[in-house]
Structure formats: C-alpha cells, structure tokens
Amino acid sequence: MTDYSTMFHLVTYTEKMDALFFLIATLFAVAGATTPSSDPCDSQHHTVLSDPLRSVGHVYQADQAPICDRNLAYGWYRFDSPAGNEIPLSCPPANRCGTHTTVWLNLTTNPSVNDGVVLTNGCAHFVTSGGTENCCAWRTNVAVKNCSSYLVYALGHSRHQCAYAFCAGTEIHCPVGYLSPNANFTPGCEDIDECAIGTSGCSQLCENTEGSYYCRCASGYQLGSDNHTCTDINECEGGDDICASIYSNCVNVAGGYHCYLPWWITLVSVSVGVAVIVIIIIFAGCIFISKCGTRNRVIATH
C-alpha cells in the first residue's frame, strides 16, 4: 500500500528542490534560446518523446508497466507521436496517458511563436487510495516554446513517487480491423476490407464486415476449426444412405458425390436390355416373313 502521507512530505521537499533545479535549467534555456545555435526548437537541442501511450485517450492497462517521468532528466522535450504532440491544457482523467497520475499544463492557451519561452507549471491529477481526486495535487515547473509547427517543453523530474507522467495528445490507436491515414490512429479510422485486399486467408469465399470479416465455403464443403479453411464434405460417410437404397454405391468427389449402380444390377440391366432387343428383332422378323407368305397365297389364287 502506498504511504501517501510520506509522499506528500516528500513532495513539499522535492518541490523546493525542483524549483531550484528548474530555475537554473530554465535560465540556461531561455538565455540559450537567444542564440540560434542553442534554440530548443532545433532538433539537436531537444529530445523527442514518442510513446503514443501518453495519450489522454489511452486508458491505462493493468498488464503494462506504467509510464513514470520520475527520472526524466531536465531538458527540452518535444512530443512526436500519432496520438498527438501537445500536453493537454485541462485536467485529464486519472489512469490515462499510460500511467496513474496524469500531468497537464496549467495554461489557458498555448503560447504563440512571438511569446518565446513561457514559464508555467504542470498539474498532477492525483487520486488517493480513498478515491478522492485532486486535479492539481502538486505542481511541477514547465517551460513552453512554440516552434511554429510544434511545441517544445522544458521538463524535469520532480522526484515524486511513480507512477505519474506528462500526457501528450488525445488520439488512440484504431481498433483491430480498422486503419487510418494517421499511422492507424484516430481520427479517420475506417474498416479494412480484408476480402478485397486479399489478407483474409479464406480458402474459398470471404464476406467483409464492419471491423472484421468471415469465411464461407461453397456447396459441398465445410469450414474447418480455423474458420478459414474449407474441406470437402464426404457425403458418403453419413449415417443415412444418401443414395436410394437400390443405388447404394456412393462415391465421394470434391464438392459433391455420385451414386453408381452396383455391378450386378448393371449386368442384369444390360442382359435384360439385350434380351428385349433380340425378342423385338425376332418378332419383327416373324411379322415380315408372315406378310410375304400371305402375298404368295393371293398370287396362287389367280
């Protein structure tokens, strides 16, 4: 269990130390900013923090290590991630930004380019073990400079207990099954048509859905346990004789089956057919012979 009373005593002491360290650091930074070679806007004079989990939109997950800025070295920082690049100017909910205690900037608006370096402070949104929330439980010194296309911040560790961290941005990663032009972060997340782009892995038929897809099989096939592979149904192995009882020879083929006559039925059928044909020929021959005899008898009468 966290000893919060001890922590707040520590806060009082460390805030004084922070102020001292930060004042020295900021004076150097502000003085340095007057010379182009040490402008914190230059990439070589600031450190990029690119963890998108710092987003206010990101809800802290218990299975992740919380972000902790306790040992963040004094210096200029720039946030650069698809989740957003600015520290929020209003109190974020607790347990966001990849941490428990969320730090935001106590400013009405971000400075303009002409404002140069603006000194302010960050507020920590702290929730006690009893559930009491304080949007500015403690403050930490921050300097901000507008570099036209991005902001840079002078930050430093405040030696508070973890886990607390500076928030940056508000966007979150698109849900599974969605993509966006913003490196797959909000806004603009759109459904992936897995069937159209050929990533479904369905062996036969594919149906796209919002946020997902599913596989189907052609007639005569069934979907396997992997929900992607279709395998032939062996209709002949069913308990019921799928063919009529007398036509009992079932042969499975891909996507269907055939019913074949047993050999002995085929033999009998052919034999009967041949016999019928022979009988017909004989009968027809008899009729022809009989008519010839009649004609001869008439001639003999004259």
Ligand SMILES: [Ca+2]
């Ligand atoms: Ca889809």
